[in-house]
Amino acid sequence: MKLLRYGPVGQERPGLLDAEGRVRDLGAHVADIAGAALTPEGLARIAALDPATLPLVEGRPQQDLRLGACVSGVGKFIGIGLNYADHAAEAGMEVPSEPILFTKWTSCIAGPDDDLTLPRGAEATDWEVELGIVIGSEARDVSEAEALDHVAGYCLINDISERDWQLRRGGSWDKGKGQDGFGPIGPWLVTPDEIGDLAALGMWLDVDGHRYQQGSTATMVFGPAALVAYCSRFATLHPGDVISTGTPPGVGMGQKPPVYLRPGQVMRLGIDGLGVQTQHVKGS
Template sequence: MKLLRYGARGAEKPGMLDAKGQLRDLSAHIPDLAGAVLSDLSRLKEIDPESLPLVGGSPRIGACIGNVGKFLCIGLNYSDHAAEAGLRVPREPVLFAKYTSAICGPDDPILIPRGSEKTDWEVELGFVIGKPGKYIAEADALSHIAGYFVANDVSERNFQTERSGQWSKGKGCDNFGPIGPWLVTPDEVPDPNNLQMWLKVNDQLMQNGTTANMVFKVPFLVAYLSQFFTLHPGDVVITGTPPGVGMGMTPPRFLKAGDRVSLGIDGLGEQHQLCENDA
């Protein structure tokens, strides 16, 4: 299934795509794609999408998950990206967090913060926890995932690495966490560790990679994270980016107002964002 949320920001409704790619309203069956609903999406498979109300027009597509709990991020998870950053491949996953106020829809604008000099892009595979757990065995890890999605880990490199403290100040700005367009259930993603991914800026291909090159694979990440804290339904994890980010170019290239960013992952949909200066 391809599930999504649509409507004005803060008032999104749950939806489902039918076989023709048309948006259908799910709000008579679930209140939102959030929380406990994510722990058992299997019952939605019993619904005939054609029986659901067709949503007309072109509504805004919101973040594919509502009421996110933890927004967990893995850094330097592609060896070739670590190399372009001038850093070694870590022995254990690099863990940081985005703030939930960074979450936005897949086509909402990228807001370039005041004082930004180095706003950058990162296409990433994301997943959301459905079944809660702690100390999860790697062999059982995939059963805890409710679905997968596309993410852009927008990053301000000056805030992140040159202004002291943790990475999060350069990772958690408003609209730095577009997720979606769809939450794709695991039955449609037979191997999350073998997905093509890409990102373009102003139609120029910048990133062209595959999740097959992740250092730490999805099952390991679920098990690893659960050793430190309980994973709850609605917790999201984004898993790192392949090479081709702006800071790795010679000379470095960063986003400015008016730039257009497009990105996607095979089977998980695409995002399209216009860069704007934050007010």
């Protein structure tokens, strides 16, 4: 299934994408794509529905129908740093021996095609196409073997980062990761049965039509199961929590000389099977 949330900012409704690429409303069956709806039982109830019996929503998703972040009620938004060997190399940093964890404040979450307004004073705002993991059932100190049993699905994330604030403002990555709009999620949450091989998903990102990132989850240092298990050692994961799993090479910081976002530019990014995002960059 492909689950989504549609409608104006702050008024999103739950829906799913049918086989013809149209949105069907789930409001009569779930309050939101959040919490109980993401548990194995909740997903099974949605999967048992016949999409043809659900109300058809007017408009085409990501054209004349806005999509919000595909999951709501996110309690924890966890990022993973330097989790692609080729990205660590371009950054001039060692491949980590354990996952690097940081947080993106949940107020940064945005729809997949919402405009990005650069924060006041930002000079080094960068892009990162990433595979997102959405938790579906409580996970506390779980083993790697059972970790993926706690996953509701996967999604596309742009881990937008202000590099100056991330790396040179007192040592906390969080400062450069959590500004409003720095966490576009979606367009939809794809359940595990539709995702294919997690270790072979192509991923890419363009700025103004120039291909900067072209990679694959094949170069991940720590795969999804390892990341869920590792994160669950340090905090109990709950339905709706999100883990953003790192990015392949091609970020602006890695260009020679570095290239960062400016007002008027357009980012477009995608991952195999998870859809595409488009963000227009605005000045503050």
